[in-house]
Structure formats: C-alpha cells, structure tokens
Amino acid sequence: MQAGFAKRRAGGFTLLEMMVVVAILGITAAWAAPSFRQVQANSQLRGTVRETSNLIQQARNQAIQLESVHVVYFNAAGNTDICGNVLTDVGGNPAAIAVINDGPPGSANQNCCLDPGEQITILPPRPNVNWGVSVAPARVPDDIGAGLWNTETSFLFNRVAFRPDGIPVAIFPGCALRQTGSGAGAAYMNLAPPFGSRDYSVVLSPLGGSKVHAFDASTAAWTD
Secondary structure: OHHHHHHHHHOOOOHHHHHHHHHHHHHHHHHHHHHHHHHHHHHHHHHHHHHHHHHHHHHHHHHHHHOOOEEEEEOOOOOEOOOOOEOEOOOOOEOOEEEEEOOOOOOOOOOOOOOOOOOEEEEOOOOOEEEOOOOOOOOOOOOOOOOOOOOOEOOHHHEEEEOOOOOEEOEEOOOEEOOOOOOOEEEEEEEOOOOOOOEEEEEEOOOOOEEEEEEEOOOOEEEO
16 A cells, blocks of 8 residues: 555655645745836836936937037926927827927027927836825935925926036026026936835936935935
8 A cells, every 4th residue: 555655656746735836836926926016116216217317418418519409308298398299209109208409599499399300309108107206205405406396306397408518407488598507406206106115316416417316214315
C-alpha cells in the first residue's frame, strides 16, 4: 500500500496539492496587484514632472536660439489660447502643456496665439496625474508666482512667455508681455485617487532656471 502511494507521488502533484498552489498564487497576485499599480502611478507622476521641467527648459532654449517669443500654456487640455484656439498637436491630440513658437517680438503674428504655420509642442495628459496639490499646505518656498498655486499652477492665467533673452515674463490679456521677474512661478502636480498623496512642483525662477521639488509628508516640507 505504501509502495503504491510512493509511486503516485513520484508521478507528480496530487489534485489537492495543485489546488492549494493555485489558491496561493491567486492570493499572492491579488495582494501584489495594488502594489504594482501604485508603483506604476508613482512612476507616471515622476516621469510627468521630469517631462514638464524639460519642456520648460526647451522652450527657454529655443526662445534664445531662434530669437523668438515662446509661450507656454499650462493645464491646456480642453482650454484655448487667448485667441480661442484649441491647443492640440497636428494630430488633434489634447495638450496638458503647450509651447508655441510665437515669432520675433513685435512681428505680425506675435500675439500669444497659435497661428497657421507656427510650431507647437505639447505634453499630453498623463494617466493618474492631476494638477495642483493633494496634501502640501503651502507652496514651495522659492515659488514667487502670483497665481492659484494649490489647484493648478502659480503662473498668472496658467501661462508664461520666454523672451528671446530667455527671461520668463507674465502675459496679460491682449498678449501684453510684462516686466522682468513677472514670469516666475511653479507648476504643481499630484497623484489622482486612489494612489495616495504625492505632490511635486517644477519651479521657474525669475531668470528662467527651473528646479523640481517633492513634498515629504513625513516632515511636512518640500525637498529638493
């Protein structure tokens, strides 16, 4: 009897053992799935923050190289430029951030609007990424923007222009470019529910440099 049982064991797992293994694998997968989605969401947020910082610097560099005004619109999805043009790429894809090469200062089409033939660069909306903050009680200390920082960005009207000298300036209605120092501000981003409370910021200085900050909930402070 024992010899027969040993032969059956040597041939592989019993049905009961296989059912136990399948159950364990199912429990493990169910436990790991939320953790994997959290890691993925965190990665999407960090990636979007890096892309935002890179796009801002790209807009500044191109303004200098091409000697033209470059206008950056934030939270552009579903919104328009100051002329009412919907901000999408050539394929009609919506923009979370849009950069327009607006031409040399004072030129015919230097109007802060997307005119025919003008180049537009976009950053599309990313999954699980929201504008504004979720837990940070105050703005980044070196953010001196005048906008509503906690819900979107601290840039006035959620836009900023880079002059050909690389200096960011605020844009008032009618495409009135303001004085040096007026373009400083920050874009704030956080994770959408249910992925927790993580806040990031890309801060633009009055002279055009950008820096990324993360909010540390354990110390209730922004970190570099």
